[in-house]
Amino acid sequence: MTDTDDFLDQVDDPEERRGAVDHPILAELQQAIIDLDAELTESLTLEAIAEEISPLAILQDGLTAGVKVVGDQFGRGEVFLPQLAMAAECMKKGVQHVEPLLEELELDDDDTGGIVVIGTVDEDIHNIGKNIVITMLKANGFEVIDLGVDVDNERFIEAVREHNPDILGMSALMTMTMDHQAEVIELLEDEGLRDEVKVMVGGAPTSEEWRVEIGADAYGDNADVAVKRAKELLTDRQLA
Ligand code: B12
Structure with a gap:
C-alpha cells in the first residue's frame, strides 16, 4: 500500500484529496505558464512531483490556474492567439508528467464495468481537459470511447446507438x-434514446445551473469530480 492509497482511504472529498494547495511551487508553476515558459513549466512540474505534491493539486492549482489566467488575458484582448497556443503547449508539457500519476489515483482496483462515450462538441477543438477526464475515468475502471473533438451532434447519437x-x-x-x-440531449429525446444513457457535461463555461437547464444528469467542474459523478451515475443505473 502506497502513501497515496493511505491518503485516499482517509479522505473521500475531492477537494481534500488535492492537498498541498498553497505550496510555493504551485504559485511558481502558475507564473511559468503566465510567462509562457514551457521549459520552466516542465521543470517545475517535475519538481512539484519530486516534492510529492498531489497530482490533482499540481494540475488544478498550478497548471490549470495558470492557463486560465492566460485565457482571461486573451478574453480581455491583452494577448492573442499565438500566446494562447503557447499557454496550451506549456500546459501539455506539464500534463504529460502528471497524467501517469493521475492513473494511480483510483479509489478502488475493481473495474466498474461502466462504458463512457465522450467527446468535445461540434465546432470546438479544446481537448486538454477532456483528455484528463478520460485518463482518470480509465484509471478508475471505466471503458472509454473517445470520439475526439469537433464532434457533430449526430455523431454523438450514432455512438450511443453503436456502443450502448x-x-x-x-x-x-x-x-x-x-x-x-x-x-444532443434534445436529439437523444427525439430518437427515443434519452432513457438509455446518462448524460454528463463539463468544460469551463458550463455549470450546475447549466446542467439543470438542459436536463443533463451530471456536471463535473474537474476530472476528479467527473469520476465521482460517473460512479454515482453508474450506481443509479444499476439500481434503476
Ligand atoms: C488552451 C486554450 C486553447 C488552445 C486549445 C488547445 C487544446 N488542444 O485544447 C487553443 C490555442 C487551440 C485554443 C483555441 C481557441 N480558443 Co481557447 N482557450 C484555451 C484556454 C486558455 C485553456 C483551456 C484548457 O485547456 N484548460 C485546462 C483544462 C485542464 O481545463 P478544462 O478544459 O476546463 O477541463 C477541466 C474541466 O472543465 C473538466 N471538464 C472538461 N471537459 C469535461 C467533460 C465532462 C463530461 C466533465 C464531466 C468534465 C469536463 O475537467 C477538466 C479537467 O479538470 C481557455 C481558457 C479557459 N478559461 O478555459 C481558452 C478559451 C476556452 N478559448 C477561447 C477561444 C475564444 C478560442 C478560439 C475561438 C480563439 C480563436 N480566435 O481562434 C479558438 C477556438 C477554436 C475552436 N474552434 O475550438 C475562449 C472561449 C470564450 C468563450 N467564452 O466562448 C476561452 C475561454 C479564452 C477566453 N477567455 O477568451 N484555445
Missing part, C-alpha cells in the same frame, strides 16, 4: 459551443 454506453460525456469550452450539449 452507460454514460455520454460532452465537453464544451466556449459559450458559443455549449448549446450543442443541449441539442
Whole structure:
C-alpha cells in the first residue's frame, strides 16, 4: 500500500484529496505558464512531483490556474492567439508528467464495468481537459470511447446507438459551443434514446445551473469530480 492509497482511504472529498494547495511551487508553476515558459513549466512540474505534491493539486492549482489566467488575458484582448497556443503547449508539457500519476489515483482496483462515450462538441477543438477526464475515468475502471473533438451532434447519437454506453460525456469550452450539449440531449429525446444513457457535461463555461437547464444528469467542474459523478451515475443505473 502506497502513501497515496493511505491518503485516499482517509479522505473521500475531492477537494481534500488535492492537498498541498498553497505550496510555493504551485504559485511558481502558475507564473511559468503566465510567462509562457514551457521549459520552466516542465521543470517545475517535475519538481512539484519530486516534492510529492498531489497530482490533482499540481494540475488544478498550478497548471490549470495558470492557463486560465492566460485565457482571461486573451478574453480581455491583452494577448492573442499565438500566446494562447503557447499557454496550451506549456500546459501539455506539464500534463504529460502528471497524467501517469493521475492513473494511480483510483479509489478502488475493481473495474466498474461502466462504458463512457465522450467527446468535445461540434465546432470546438479544446481537448486538454477532456483528455484528463478520460485518463482518470480509465484509471478508475471505466471503458472509454473517445470520439475526439469537433464532434457533430449526430455523431454523438450514432455512438450511443453503436456502443450502448452507460454514460455520454460532452465537453464544451466556449459559450458559443455549449448549446450543442443541449441539442444532443434534445436529439437523444427525439430518437427515443434519452432513457438509455446518462448524460454528463463539463468544460469551463458550463455549470450546475447549466446542467439543470438542459436536463443533463451530471456536471463535473474537474476530472476528479467527473469520476465521482460517473460512479454515482453508474450506481443509479444499476439500481434503476
Ligand atoms: C488552451 C486554450 C486553447 C488552445 C486549445 C488547445 C487544446 N488542444 O485544447 C487553443 C490555442 C487551440 C485554443 C483555441 C481557441 N480558443 Co481557447 N482557450 C484555451 C484556454 C486558455 C485553456 C483551456 C484548457 O485547456 N484548460 C485546462 C483544462 C485542464 O481545463 P478544462 O478544459 O476546463 O477541463 C477541466 C474541466 O472543465 C473538466 N471538464 C472538461 N471537459 C469535461 C467533460 C465532462 C463530461 C466533465 C464531466 C468534465 C469536463 O475537467 C477538466 C479537467 O479538470 C481557455 C481558457 C479557459 N478559461 O478555459 C481558452 C478559451 C476556452 N478559448 C477561447 C477561444 C475564444 C478560442 C478560439 C475561438 C480563439 C480563436 N480566435 O481562434 C479558438 C477556438 C477554436 C475552436 N474552434 O475550438 C475562449 C472561449 C470564450 C468563450 N467564452 O466562448 C476561452 C475561454 C479564452 C477566453 N477567455 O477568451 N484555445
